[in-house]
Amino acid sequence: MIQPTPWRMTSLAFGVWALNFLLVYAVALVDESGVLAKWAAVGLGLVSIAAFFFIWRWAAGRDEARMVRLAVAIAAAATLFNSLIILA
Secondary structure, three states, X not given: OOOOOHHHHHHHHHHHHXXXXXXXXXXXXXXXXXXXXXXXXXXXXXXXXXHHHHHHHHOOOOOOHHHHHHHHHHHHHHHHHHHHHHHO
């Protein structure tokens, strides 16, 4: 199996957050009632957390694991913040 570089894993973590933000924000703009946006925030948040867990586990045992895990933690916190804004 091809092992990704730490920078690619870091970029993937921030890419997951960016995709989550764009999709939830797009649904929030289209849905006037906000009900669909809340369901999208919850559903995409769960998918994003699963992706972050996968990246976290992927970085295990590497020298640069601290950098990748910090990126995952920042991206997960940003995803949580975005979802909480939509759910409020």
